[in-house]
Amino acid sequence: MSISSLSPKDILVRRWKDCARCTYADTRKNVAVVRGTLPCQVLFVGSSPEKSEDLRGEPFIGKIGSLCAAALGAASSLEDLPIISHAFTHVCACYPGHDAAFSGLPDTNVFACQARFEHVVKVANPKVVVLMGKDASEHYASMFTGCLRMPDAAYIVRKGGVSSPLFHRMVRDLANAMKEVL
Numbered sequence: 644m645s646i647s648s649l650s651p652k653d654i655l656v657r658r659w660k661d662c663a664r665c666t667y668a669d670t671r672k673n674v675a676v677v678r679g680t681l682p683c684q685v686l687f688v689g690s691s692p693e694k695s696e697d698l699r700g701e702p703f704i705g706k707i708g709s710l711c712a713a714a715l716g717a718a719s720s721l722e723d724l725p726i727i728s729h730a731f732t733h734v735c736a737c738y739p740g741h742d743a744a745f746s747g748l749p750d751t752n753v754f755a756c757q758a759r760f761e762h763v764v765k766v767a768n769p770k771v772v773v774l775m776g777k778d779a780s781e782h783y784a785s786m787f788t789g790c791l792r793m794p795d796a797a798y799i800v801r802k803g804g805v806s807s808p809l810f811h812r813m814v815r816d817l818a819n820a821m822k823e824v825l
Protein backbone atom coordinates (compact mmCIF):
# COMPACT_ATOMS: atom_id res chain seq x y z
CA MET A 644 0.00 0.00 0.00
CA SER A 645 1.44 3.40 -0.95
CA ILE A 646 1.78 6.05 1.77
CA SER A 647 -0.55 8.37 -0.18
CA SER A 648 -3.46 5.93 0.21
CA LEU A 649 -3.15 5.78 4.01
CA SER A 650 -5.52 7.72 6.28
CA PRO A 651 -4.06 10.27 8.74
CA LYS A 652 -4.64 7.77 11.55
CA ASP A 653 -2.94 4.96 9.63
CA ILE A 654 0.08 7.18 9.04
CA LEU A 655 0.34 7.94 12.76
CA VAL A 656 -0.08 4.31 13.77
CA ARG A 657 2.44 3.12 11.20
CA ARG A 658 4.97 5.71 12.44
CA TRP A 659 4.65 4.90 16.16
CA LYS A 660 3.44 1.29 16.51
CA ASP A 661 6.95 -0.06 17.11
CA CYS A 662 8.26 2.84 19.18
CA ALA A 663 10.73 1.81 21.87
CA ARG A 664 11.84 5.24 23.07
CA CYS A 665 10.95 4.55 26.70
CA THR A 666 10.50 1.77 29.24
CA TYR A 667 6.78 1.46 28.49
CA ALA A 668 7.71 -0.45 25.33
CA ASP A 669 8.26 -3.38 27.73
CA THR A 670 4.91 -3.12 29.54
CA ARG A 671 2.56 -2.53 26.60
CA LYS A 672 0.99 -4.90 24.14
CA ASN A 673 -0.03 -2.18 21.66
CA VAL A 674 0.71 1.51 21.24
CA ALA A 675 -2.58 3.41 21.71
CA VAL A 676 -1.59 6.26 19.39
CA VAL A 677 -4.89 7.99 18.66
CA ARG A 678 -8.59 7.30 18.11
CA GLY A 679 -11.31 9.32 16.40
CA THR A 680 -11.64 11.69 13.46
CA LEU A 681 -8.52 13.33 12.05
CA PRO A 682 -8.19 16.24 11.70
CA CYS A 683 -10.68 17.16 14.42
CA GLN A 684 -12.24 20.15 16.14
CA VAL A 685 -11.78 18.86 19.70
CA LEU A 686 -8.84 16.76 20.95
CA PHE A 687 -9.10 15.03 24.34
CA VAL A 688 -5.77 14.29 26.04
CA GLY A 689 -5.51 11.81 28.90
CA SER A 690 -2.58 10.40 30.86
CA SER A 691 -1.77 6.89 29.60
CA PRO A 692 -3.74 3.84 28.42
CA GLU A 693 -5.40 1.47 30.86
CA LYS A 694 -5.23 -2.29 30.33
CA SER A 695 -8.30 -2.45 28.05
CA GLU A 696 -6.95 0.35 25.87
CA ASP A 697 -3.61 -1.45 25.66
CA LEU A 698 -5.28 -4.63 24.44
CA ARG A 699 -7.18 -2.75 21.73
CA GLY A 700 -4.36 -0.34 20.89
CA GLU A 701 -6.78 2.61 21.12
CA PRO A 702 -7.10 5.39 23.71
CA PHE A 703 -10.31 6.34 25.55
CA ILE A 704 -12.37 3.23 24.83
CA GLY A 705 -15.35 2.02 26.87
CA LYS A 706 -16.85 4.20 29.58
CA ILE A 707 -14.32 7.02 29.42
CA GLY A 708 -14.70 7.46 25.66
CA SER A 709 -18.48 7.32 25.97
CA LEU A 710 -18.38 9.92 28.76
CA CYS A 711 -16.43 12.38 26.58
CA ALA A 712 -18.70 11.79 23.57
CA ALA A 713 -21.76 12.33 25.79
CA ALA A 714 -20.28 15.58 27.12
CA LEU A 715 -19.64 16.83 23.59
CA GLY A 716 -23.18 15.91 22.54
CA ALA A 717 -24.69 17.68 25.54
CA ALA A 718 -22.49 20.75 25.00
CA SER A 719 -23.51 20.93 21.32
CA SER A 720 -27.17 20.76 22.26
CA LEU A 721 -26.72 23.42 24.93
CA GLU A 722 -25.38 25.95 22.42
CA ASP A 723 -27.18 24.60 19.34
CA LEU A 724 -23.83 23.80 17.71
CA PRO A 725 -23.32 21.32 14.85
CA ILE A 726 -21.84 17.83 15.36
CA ILE A 727 -18.31 18.24 16.70
CA SER A 728 -15.53 16.09 15.23
CA HIS A 729 -13.22 14.79 17.92
CA ALA A 730 -10.27 12.52 18.67
CA PHE A 731 -8.46 11.10 21.68
CA THR A 732 -4.85 10.59 22.68
CA HIS A 733 -2.70 10.35 25.81
CA VAL A 734 0.43 12.05 27.14
CA CYS A 735 2.12 8.62 26.97
CA ALA A 736 0.74 6.24 24.37
CA CYS A 737 1.73 2.98 26.07
CA TYR A 738 0.40 1.09 29.08
CA PRO A 739 2.75 1.70 32.04
CA GLY A 740 2.01 -1.69 33.62
CA HIS A 741 -0.26 -0.11 36.23
CA ASP A 742 -2.78 2.71 36.51
CA ALA A 743 -0.49 5.76 36.31
CA ALA A 744 -3.29 8.25 36.98
CA PHE A 745 -2.74 8.09 40.74
CA SER A 746 1.03 8.33 40.94
CA GLY A 747 1.75 10.49 37.90
CA LEU A 748 3.88 9.68 34.88
CA PRO A 749 7.67 9.99 35.26
CA ASP A 750 9.13 12.96 33.37
CA THR A 751 11.49 10.68 31.43
CA ASN A 752 8.58 8.79 29.87
CA VAL A 753 6.63 11.98 29.15
CA PHE A 754 9.62 13.59 27.44
CA ALA A 755 10.31 10.40 25.48
CA CYS A 756 6.75 10.43 24.15
CA GLN A 757 6.63 14.17 23.36
CA ALA A 758 7.54 13.75 19.67
CA ARG A 759 4.72 11.21 19.24
CA PHE A 760 2.30 13.53 21.09
CA GLU A 761 3.27 16.54 18.95
CA HIS A 762 2.88 14.45 15.79
CA VAL A 763 -0.69 13.57 16.82
CA VAL A 764 -1.48 17.23 17.61
CA LYS A 765 -0.07 18.37 14.27
CA VAL A 766 -2.24 15.91 12.34
CA ALA A 767 -5.32 16.52 14.52
CA ASN A 768 -4.97 20.32 14.27
CA PRO A 769 -7.72 20.86 16.88
CA LYS A 770 -9.50 24.12 17.69
CA VAL A 771 -10.11 23.03 21.29
CA VAL A 772 -7.76 20.88 23.39
CA VAL A 773 -9.15 19.24 26.53
CA LEU A 774 -6.46 18.22 29.00
CA MET A 775 -7.87 15.57 31.32
CA GLY A 776 -6.08 14.81 34.56
CA LYS A 777 -2.91 15.93 36.28
CA ASP A 778 -0.35 14.60 33.78
CA ALA A 779 -1.93 16.28 30.76
CA SER A 780 -2.40 19.60 32.59
CA GLU A 781 1.06 19.65 34.16
CA HIS A 782 2.95 18.84 31.00
CA TYR A 783 0.94 20.47 28.22
CA ALA A 784 -1.16 23.39 29.53
CA SER A 785 1.55 25.82 28.42
CA MET A 786 1.55 24.41 24.87
CA PHE A 787 -2.03 25.43 24.04
CA THR A 788 -3.66 28.82 24.53
CA GLY A 789 -7.21 28.54 25.83
CA CYS A 790 -7.07 24.79 26.46
CA LEU A 791 -9.52 23.29 28.94
CA ARG A 792 -8.21 21.57 32.07
CA MET A 793 -10.48 18.91 33.52
CA PRO A 794 -10.30 15.98 35.92
CA ASP A 795 -9.21 12.59 34.63
CA ALA A 796 -12.06 10.95 32.65
CA ALA A 797 -11.83 7.70 34.64
CA TYR A 798 -12.18 9.77 37.84
CA ILE A 799 -15.37 11.41 36.53
CA VAL A 800 -16.73 7.95 35.68
CA ARG A 801 -15.95 6.75 39.22
CA LYS A 802 -17.64 9.83 40.70
CA GLY A 803 -20.95 9.08 38.96
CA GLY A 804 -20.29 9.73 35.27
CA VAL A 805 -23.04 11.63 33.46
CA SER A 806 -24.94 12.09 36.74
CA SER A 807 -22.05 13.78 38.52
CA PRO A 808 -21.52 17.53 39.02
CA LEU A 809 -18.09 17.07 37.37
CA PHE A 810 -19.79 15.96 34.16
CA HIS A 811 -22.10 18.96 34.16
CA ARG A 812 -19.12 21.27 34.65
CA MET A 813 -17.39 19.51 31.75
CA VAL A 814 -20.43 20.09 29.50
CA ARG A 815 -20.61 23.77 30.44
CA ASP A 816 -16.88 24.35 29.89
CA LEU A 817 -16.94 22.51 26.56
CA ALA A 818 -19.98 24.50 25.39
CA ASN A 819 -18.30 27.80 26.27
CA ALA A 820 -15.02 26.85 24.59
CA MET A 821 -16.67 25.57 21.41
CA LYS A 822 -18.93 28.62 21.16
CA GLU A 823 -15.79 30.78 21.07
CA VAL A 824 -14.04 28.99 18.24
CA LEU A 825 -16.59 27.16 16.08
Ligand code: SF4
Binds near residue numbers: 662663674755
Ligand atom coordinates in the same frame (compact mmCIF):
# COMPACT_ATOMS: atom_id res chain seq x y z
S1 SF4 B 1 5.08 5.62 25.71
FE1 SF4 B 1 5.55 6.81 23.88
S2 SF4 B 1 7.81 7.01 23.87
FE2 SF4 B 1 7.29 5.32 25.27
S3 SF4 B 1 7.43 3.49 23.97
FE3 SF4 B 1 5.27 4.18 23.97
S4 SF4 B 1 5.06 5.48 22.12
FE4 SF4 B 1 7.27 5.24 22.58
